[in-house]
Amino acid sequence: MITANTITEKTVKTREVEVSPDWCAGCGDFGVLSSFRKSTLEKEIKSHEMLVVSGIGCSSNLPGYVNAYGVHSLHGRALPIATGAKLANHNLKVVITGGDGDGFGIGIGHFIHTMRRNLDLTYIVMDNEIYGLTTGQASPTTMKEHKTKTTPRGNVEQPINPLMLALVSGATFVARGFSGQPAHLSSLIEQGIAHKGFAFIDVFSPCVTYNKLNTYSWFKERIYKLEDEAPDRDLTDLPDAMTTAMEFGDRIPLGLVYKVDKPTYEDTEPVLLNGPLVKQPLGIKKELFDQLLEETM
Amino acid sequence: MITANTITEKTVKTREVEVSPDWCAGCGDFGVLSSFRKSTLEKEIKSHEMLVVSGIGCSSNLPGYVNAYGVHSLHGRALPIATGAKLANHNLKVVITGGDGDGFGIGIGHFIHTMRRNLDLTYIVMDNEIYGLTTGQASPTTMKEHKTKTTPRGNVEQPINPLMLALVSGATFVARGFSGQPAHLSSLIEQGIAHKGFAFIDVFSPCVTYNKLNTYSWFKERIYKLEDEAPDRDLTDLPDAMTTAMEFGDRIPLGLVYKVDKPTYEDTEPVLLNGPLVKQPLGIKKELFDQLLEETM
């Protein structure tokens, strides 16, 4: 029998697991998965040191396909689950993955409020501008006039701009990737995980089954890389980042939009100065207990 | 006995009701109430043609003090209630009031998504940068370092910027008022109600009991009026509006920040072209019914 010590952790070498993805052939999420595997591999993060949290949706199935601790939580609730876990054990590398419906629809409140806290988390949204798993309804990023199952006359609601919301709400790392460019995406994920603070990466990840508008070629015709066109951008310039984030039309920028260093929530929480909560002693010393009682007398 | 026809609707002349507000003496919400009454009075809106919807909080008690239809709904849920009512009867003037906790904390998802739809609603937030009714916990607009009941060492989370969120999310009328300047506020509310589309008015409304930082004088030292300093601003210039919205420090702008005309949701909903839903016939004609059955055969 092989003992625990001799189990080779499937980490650096591979983040594959036995279960194979059940996405449609050609789904953008495959590109995200491979980029994710590659980037965590590059960073030499051990399986057990990483936690991947997701919500519900096609994209949210990702944690099942990587060799790491995972929570496949409720639709829209990945960020608070991740926050709770991170505060319990801030030695964990915590990555959150999910869809545009999950993160910007039902989950948008957590999205904005989590960013305000600047926890050291990395949030990757596989943005396919549609509700995939539920078979093709409009999502918060569905473009205007797009005809989906629930917008047969074309969508009339203004899509949200995830990058702008992130910039406005306090994310300290804001980037955009494309699952059709896995190497580039991989590098963004790598940087996002390395970033100390909340990293948000919006990834165009085409839904080949339900989104016939925002296809690979639709994106390919429009995207350009920020690092190619403006290699010297000041990444800490918020107004400039906003201008970049507002560009969404004939040309759509990819890459790192904004990055700034600020204290993380964990840094400012005094209880965590004593190390991860999971390692701290339980209960209460008699002296303190007595003192607490006495303070009411 | 007086018949229905002879009842003088307490409309134009007064929007007062028998019940008097139970706010703390000096609470900013009094200023909002009087401005609100005044502005709807100016617009000659009849009591029964207006619906005021609120959530839960000190500020959300407002509908009880104006002579109009009202719903004092759940904490954070005023916007969807108002949307449902508006779609049911778009002849109603629908105004939503509430607090910063109500609208930007628990209700932030509805805030953003309602703005995307550009319904003809007017949303007035009495922003006191604190949870008033629940006795002084930090709110989403509580400033950094502010020591509240739940941030004894000072708040560490970046406050949200309601104006920016509104600008980014599709509000077509974005303004800021101060309950210490009721005439100015009144005019903003009047314009907001007159605006066809989603009007958002963030109102500084000091909580004299629990917010000892953002007091009347704190605001008075900082505020200036946009119309005074830049009377010729292009109200449809989004980037400029954003720059304005980002100014929050030694100087804080008051007034109309952004205003643009776009089709409302009601305009684009074909079913509503036949008039308010409440007036449309119920049920289904035999021909259509038979056709629907036949389509499955």
Add this chain to the structure above:
Amino acid sequence: MENIQEKSSNLPKISNEITVGFGGAAGDGLDKSGNLLARVINRLGLYTISYNSFQSLIRGGHTFLKLRISERKELCYGDHFNAFLAMNQDSIERHAPAVEPGGVIIFNSDKVTCDISFLQENVYVIPLSFKELTSEMGKLIPIMQNTMMLGSLFYLVNLDFKTLEEVLRDIFKHKGQEIIDQNINVARIGYETTLENFDSSKINIDWNFTHISKPFYSGNTAMALGAVAAGLKFYAAYPMSPASNILHWLVANSERCGVVVKQAEDEIAVVNLAIGAGYAGVRSMCATSGGGFALMTEAIGEAGMLEAPVVIVNVQRGGPSTGLPTKTEQGDLNQAIGASQGDFPKVIMAPKSTIDCYHIVGEALNIAEQYQLPVIILSDLLMGENYETIETGSWSHDVIIKRGELLEEAPPSMKDKDGFKRYAFTSSGISPRPLIGSEGMVYVAATDDHDEDGVIISDVFTNTAIRRKINEKRMRKLDGVLNEFEPPQLEGPEDAEVTLIGWGSTWGVIRETIEQLESKGINANQLHFRYLLPFHSKEALQILNKCKTTIVVEVNATGQFARHLKAETGFSCSDTILKYDGEPFEPKMITQRVAGILNGEPLDLNVTQDEAREMAYHYIRVHIKDKLRPSKIIQVSQNGYGEPVWVLDLSERNNGEVKGKLTIGVETGSTYKWDPTN
């Protein structure tokens, strides 16, 4: 309230029938083929009822669609399996053994093989090479193999090929004549090849085609149609299986039906949108499933407090939590009863059949408006998503609409100086409700408790009296509601040996169980509940006290309805028959367990041999990449794991070579160990 109960008494006892199964992966076009077949059936004047067993995936995975075709309207999809169209290898392995003697298995022999050693006696295989048979037709899309197989089926079960042609013509009309011809030709190839080569496999049924076309509805589409007919004007939803089809139907028909349909950001918005619209004065509804319903619960209390009408449909799926999103369950009764804090009047109904979905939603909209309260409808995936032929005349467009005290002018007694009292304390508990926007009735509806005018009360001792009275006023409405509801009734012989008790969608399968029991010499009757809250406690108890053996049959793990019945009546039923594996009941399962209960056999929760095989298939898929398949299975005595275990040989798919042994616990079902042979 009119009696809209479907009575089962006048069904013909004997009827030609056949059950066809389609097996394959999601994306193999099963649903399209199934729909095509169903349309033909419906035009021939036969009936069909379907069950689609699929998984939470867009592509891949395993799907199995059953269509029961019959001359009479069947009330459940039954437990037969006579003809099998297997679209892939996995499905043929899995389902072929279940085909009954005399049955047929049709497949495309280019892709699929059939190991006949697994088949029951007298089952015929019909291998058709799509490539060879259509070689002269040029390049065809692979999914057309289905059409060929359907053609074959039509010959084998004696269905009318002309009607198939007609339907193909209608379906592909928008694609042009070429496609139509292609399809008809491919179907004919299947038909004729089978006639020529497999005539001896033909299942001889002498169908009586009336050629009266009938509609084909699922519970969800029936509910959408019923709601529209009953005056629905506003519908809000957030996508969630298995409720989404209500949304899709209503969106698609929004304009012509005059219903505003709003997809919102989450279920909390949804229910509040619906309440806002209901409050303002239109008939309003929303639908979701368990998890979305959980998010709606706070607002259900809000509707109770505002006294705003709203109908909330919960199309239940396998729980708990995300659970089994594409599987059926009746697991949300507790949740519906416990929805929202405090005591307030709410109504819970459960349609007993697809046809009933049409009726119950109208009832719900009436009750919601007449009594100004939230009404919850508990449907489920089985009923909601599966289609069946609707008997002509089951539904009329002309639905009775009762709006209760919805006023455009204040009642005369409230026009004096005391003014309009929205929450007047009446003895019925019903108070005058204005159409918002009407003159002379302005008030504020608050979720804080309030007085007759709507003014908030939460002061010290001052208003304990008003609080008590408004609480009583609200709760009194339930007396009126109960009065409107038809009390439960025994169906079948009064003095039966066994009474099967159910609620919601199981009515049909229980009905068929009773037929089966009868043929086994067991006399049974049925007590079914459509109205769950308020509850006919007195009437139910009266009936129950006269029953002999009482068995609650429901699709959940803890017997939620049995518990509810006990809570409402104090009556403890003799036993329960529960199913909580995601699949619906088939009559045979219930029949068997009823017999077991009557014989005093204790419930056996051990893993059966079939289940062990299922578990092995799962193990193989996850850990051995589908390379092996279970072969020999033996049960060994307790061997150190503290419980008896099954030991399964897992063998190569093609040559049967044993590659190792898998052990599975009998009591716990734990997969203890995989021992590959080296």
Add this chain to the structure above:
Amino acid sequence: MENIQEKSSNLPKISNEITVGFGGAAGDGLDKSGNLLARVINRLGLYTISYNSFQSLIRGGHTFLKLRISERKELCYGDHFNAFLAMNQDSIERHAPAVEPGGVIIFNSDKVTCDISFLQENVYVIPLSFKELTSEMGKLIPIMQNTMMLGSLFYLVNLDFKTLEEVLRDIFKHKGQEIIDQNINVARIGYETTLENFDSSKINIDWNFTHISKPFYSGNTAMALGAVAAGLKFYAAYPMSPASNILHWLVANSERCGVVVKQAEDEIAVVNLAIGAGYAGVRSMCATSGGGFALMTEAIGEAGMLEAPVVIVNVQRGGPSTGLPTKTEQGDLNQAIGASQGDFPKVIMAPKSTIDCYHIVGEALNIAEQYQLPVIILSDLLMGENYETIETGSWSHDVIIKRGELLEEAPPSMKDKDGFKRYAFTSSGISPRPLIGSEGMVYVAATDDHDEDGVIISDVFTNTAIRRKINEKRMRKLDGVLNEFEPPQLEGPEDAEVTLIGWGSTWGVIRETIEQLESKGINANQLHFRYLLPFHSKEALQILNKCKTTIVVEVNATGQFARHLKAETGFSCSDTILKYDGEPFEPKMITQRVAGILNGEPLDLNVTQDEAREMAYHYIRVHIKDKLRPSKIIQVSQNGYGEPVWVLDLSERNNGEVKGKLTIGVETGSTYKWDPTN
């Protein structure tokens, strides 16, 4: 599980006691004065238990605080009223009539007058002019009138002035000597003026001061402390009355207690934060009230499915919906039972007293971790927000912590190649749980149903077997939980005439009721439930079957526990005594109704004369701006409104002139009409 039940048997039967009431507006400083008095009491070695009846307002409105002071530890705030400190006119009008014979009413005569015609016999008024009496002290803040009144009280009820001085010194230490002296002087003025002028009003009590200081806790602070002692490391909350004090206490003590406290954006975030932390491996908790709990329900099922430990406290308040935010109720039992869709194991407990809040939270944290499931604690506003003296030795810092199968290394049997099985199907239902971050146990926790490894199952027929088994595995955990719980026990004489059945916070008031019944010659005992789910059905039924008259006493409108008891046991209790007006039970109310039930008196829901007066006060406040007050009240026979009515004269406050008649229905409580005299 250790027996931590407080036994009531060894309380001394006779004890000196007095109940002091403070009435005024919110913001009048009642809570501060109450706290000051309580501290003195606690230092003197006496006991106090308080009840603060207030409203959902920050300023204004009406507040009434009662402190029952006794030599023994009382278990409820009782039903006496001996001394009244009235801070404003409204409160003196409202509460003075309730002061018992022999009692005293103290007020600042500058602001308040007392109409003695409303008082009971032998009640003494102590008007003190704050302005005059302190005229020599310079400008004082108005709130210091309270200190003066307290000084007076100290004389009248024979409390130790020195200890008052001492406490004033401690409380104002941080404000400097001048303020201390001011306060002591003002108190002394009150004391001495009363000695000089009102000596004959003195209530003679010969207190036995032990001078052993005791702590003063509310249920909320007790629960916070208990949680910390039991190893709580993470707490999340969104502000909501009456649960917020748990948050406030934990925030204030976060650093020294080593607990991370996170205020979040809403209750959905809160519960998911708590589950995330619990999942990762720390003891984690959150608290809220009914509406927030509703929002948490979806995640409760999530915790059940992930098998993540979490404790969720619901401090119940008056429902439904926003309801009565500052009033008490036990109205969320249905909601807790029905929380989240589907069947999964969850545990519900209810502390029976403030002291028990400390203990139960430790039990809950243990059960949550040992069994890896969500535990719900149902507290309520009465218990949660009100403070009482804690008997020395009730709590120890040294709490037993049981973490169950929380592992930092895979179990030996799971180190072979089959690897770690997070959800191994064990016979206890408990599977090995890794401390997340540990090597060799990597797995994915999913809310979709899954196999032993955590791999998702929702495939056709394939995994029905695994689904059945994992469902059974999860549910089996409840057998273990039930085993840990101490079964319910009868307290009091076995053969009593009446058994009073309760749950949660009513234990104390029922206990005192039994004493009262005894003194009336009615022999009663008590059956109280702390564990609500899983439920000791067998044991409960055994006890109940032996009882004579069984009455469920609970603070809600529909008898939710009575229903639960029936659902779990089939036992229908003889009757219920319910309260749902926002105020808690007092023993006298229960005693009276028990006697009524025993005498066969039907429940009378008619509006009483007192209630009619309350309603009139409300009408006056809302519609007549507090200008009048109710004077004569008569009940007239049915007069055309279809029910009997009360007719009340409303008169001028100062001269008693009748200004009109208000009619109020007796059955419905409707305020039919206001007829001003012209």
